[in-house]
Amino acid sequence: TQLLEQSPQFLSIQEGENLTVYCNSSSVFSSLQWYRQEPGEGPVLLVTVVTGGEVKKLKRLTFQFGDARKDSSLHITAAQPGDTGLYLCAGAWGGSNYKLTFGKGTLLTVNP
């Protein structure tokens, strides 16, 4: 069974602050995705990374995939209350990009 470790589990910050959350595995990912989930709703895909060292930006969000494809980070610049939610990383292994294993998530609260 592949495991994904996310940290921190909880994060509470003030509006305007920067933050980084992490996702790690002992195995090499074939691809990794980040999702954001709001209470009572399904997760929404933010980004997919495939290539080691890849960096993708989505407005104030920056996603990085480790060179060895075993880890990833999500950095948010100048957080806003609308960024509040559960951030989930999900990885695929073994050449299959279809079955995903999810981490436990980072619950982010941005206070006005």
Add this chain to the structure above:
Amino acid sequence: DTGVSQDPRHKITKRGQNVTFRCDPISEHNRLYWYRQTLGQGPEFLTYFQNEAQLEKSRLLSDRFSAERPKGSFSTLEIQRTEQGDSAMYLCASSSDSFYGYTFGSGTRLTVV
């Protein structure tokens, strides 16, 4: 296309009863997935289909759980003889062969009392 639809959104049932959930994926997507999520946890894989074929089923899934996708379109997940431990959010997602990512539905919240 309105995305992935799940029905019902909420279900309260008594222990021992059977329940069935429905998922309608995005029409162009040939792959469909079921996950379960409990409070404080990420989604946990249950099973997945490519068209009408069930390709994988989690070993964590007891014989009380069964899923079907009879015509490669909508899918149903049935839980027989529900237990309190089955209380969770049941999420359905779909994807295409060329899309590296899932589109999730809003989920069905099951409460077993």
